[in-house]
Amino acid sequence: MSKNNNIIVVLIFVVAWFFNINKVTFAPLVVSTLFILLTSLLAHCARRLVQKSINEPFVRLLFEEAIAAAELCGCCFELIVVADNFGVGTYAIFLFALTIWWSLNWGDATACPYTHIEDVIEGKGDIRKAFLKTWAELLGGLLVFKYVQTYWALEISETHKDKAFEECRADLQVPVIYGAVVEGVATCLCRLASKSLGDLNPRFATAIDSFIGTSLVVAAFDYSGGYFNPVLATSLKAGCEGHTLLEHAVVYWIGACAGSILSVYMYKIPAIQRYVRGTTAVNGDSIWADKED
Structure with missing residues (x-):
């Protein structure tokens, strides 16, 4: 299709x-x-x-x-x-x-x-x-x-x-450090999924990536708002009542960027690389684009 x-x-x-x-x-x-x-x-x-x-x-x-x-x-x-x-x-x-x-x-x-x-x-x-x-x-x-x-x-x-x-209100519903961890971990997972899908190149990769990202946003929605993007968070919520600009920067800039940087190094871990390379060698019915069903 x-x-x-x-x-x-x-x-x-x-x-x-x-x-x-x-x-x-x-x-x-x-x-x-x-x-x-x-x-x-x-x-x-x-x-x-x-x-x-x-x-x-x-x-x-x-x-x-x-x-x-x-x-x-x-x-x-x-x-x-x-x-x-x-x-x-x-x-x-x-x-x-x-x-x-x-x-x-x-x-x-x-x-x-x-x-x-x-x-x-x-x-x-x-x-x-x-x-x-x-x-x-x-x-x-x-x-x-x-x-x-x-x-x-x-x-x-x-x-x-x-x-x-x-007047806008901040979406952060947890302490600043917890919010930064939520944004960081979720961003890391999003980036790991995107990198894996980019290498594996399955059919419907775009829809799969979108589903994973959307699911993580919904999961974080009641904690940090689930922005996973500093520019998006700044445009929508910087200066809103509920946190200071410094707290906003810690959660949505430092947290998200730290998660992204972590994903770069985690993706190079041998176990993850073996998994990615090994997945493409599995036979049988699959969604992988480079396979014969």
């Missing part, structure tokens, strides 16, 4: 699920869905414009990182509305579908600073470029709030009433 067909199947599932929702809640959910679709469409158009108009590869990548971060944060602002009004299960379905979309459309952009740190550690990039990419991501993630706020101010649905100018 092609990537486009996979996306269609996911969309059909989501639409079918929508029509089983109580009609009272359906309209506000449609408003949130349309905002997310609009945000993704605008980002897609901006990405195409950049690819056509900027020839220098690194400069083009900086713009793509900013666009990806703006798309990520813009959609996740609305996912907060979805989670608050329709539950974590609904939030998870949206996040699962969006993660697949982002994986298929962002190209080399990641909208996540610790991936550039990993590149520096592995000798695939330098510190200057990592800093510039992070700066571009922060710029995109922070500037997108004005766009979100403008949409919320229209108050098209009840779920957006007074949302545009309300």
